[in-house]
Amino acid sequence: MNLSLPFDRPGPVADEVWSVAEVNAAVRGLIERELGPVWVRGEVTSFKAYASGHWYFTLQDAGAQVRCAMWRAFAQKAGAPPAEGTEVYALATPGLWEEKGEFRLTVTTLLRTDQVGLQQQQLERTKAALARDGLLDPARKRALPPFPRTLVMVTSPDGAALRDVAKVARARWPGIRLLVVGARVQGAEAPAELVAALRLVNRLDADVCIVGRGGGAREDLSAFNDEAVCRALAEVRIPTISAVGHETDVALTDLVADVRAATPSAAAQLAVPDRAEVLHRADALAARLAGGLSRRTRLLGERLARTGDRLEAAVQDALRSRRHRLERAAAQLVALSPLRVLERGYAVPRGPDGRVLRRRADFPPGAPFTLRVADGDVAARTEPS
């Protein structure tokens, strides 16, 4: 069905006309895709805390203003409500309240600018102290072990960071042993618990240590800027990775640890090798090992065959020369044979005992003897006297 709409350009067809809800949802999507959380500086006005715990207020500066909402979970962490006119930094996600078609910021963190100044000063003091003691020296950095057996994580035992590390580490190397030393990662007790946990790591048989937490806003990272925590981290005897889950902010533990990772998942990826890659390397080595040996034996076989050929030739040579010598010896033997002498007309007389008769005394009168001539024996007898 085509509707004729009063537009002066070629109009959209009916099913291209959007509902209000659709256009609001589309605009909200656009804003949220294009703009992530941003820090906004302004004065708080028109503040109202509802019984539900949510906070509503306006942020304004000289040129503009914007409505803000802060949900109960975040408002509770923010402490006392800001007085009218307080200058703040707000960590906020721009968005659209669809029902009202109203642009607003959803605030997760609210910091008084004067307090931030103090925090910043404290941070700089701590950093200077750590630097003075050489804890930020790049020469201190240790390399991560290539094939750790045991990975120990210092974090909240029920936080997302531990789940993320376990998931990534096991996907990469199922046999990795995972230990967790629990510590609160935010709040007043967090620094002391982190220090105790890091000291406990030194009593474990582990190869690499990840300390950190999942993503949080600036004030949530304060425990990781604590001087005692940084010093305890520096005293961990195995290589350390700091992963406080904040892409933009750097915590002091990031500077003290051997390696900084943007998130706990990234830390696990740095700490644990990919088994598939190592398997591939082992397979390649296995193939080369077998190939190396068969090549050795083939070369040796060829050499053996060549040696065999030479050996056979040598034997043939030897045999030939032996045969010649034998023939020569046989010829000599023939030449020297007494039979040849007999051929020339000589005869050998032998007594009945076979003894050769050489003297007149060997022939008493009437005694029998044999004469050996060339073709046989002849019986004979001396004349009787």
Place this chain on the structure above:
Amino acid sequence: MTDPTPQPSLGEELRALEEIVRRLEQDETDLDTALRLFEEGVARLRRARARLGEAESAVQQVLADARGELEFRDAAL
């Protein structure tokens, strides 16, 4: 917790294996040496593969009790 006989690490096994293969691929080694290298290579490969095949184990939470004794408890993720 430590092995009574410390096994070479996987990194050491792979490095040694690479050296064995390199020597085996040279022509100078005599057959005796080549066979010895091959056997050593096979043993190292077997150990490396065993480490590569290790099964998944539970995540353990480490706790220190009041006397400072360590306790290992399977952690629920």
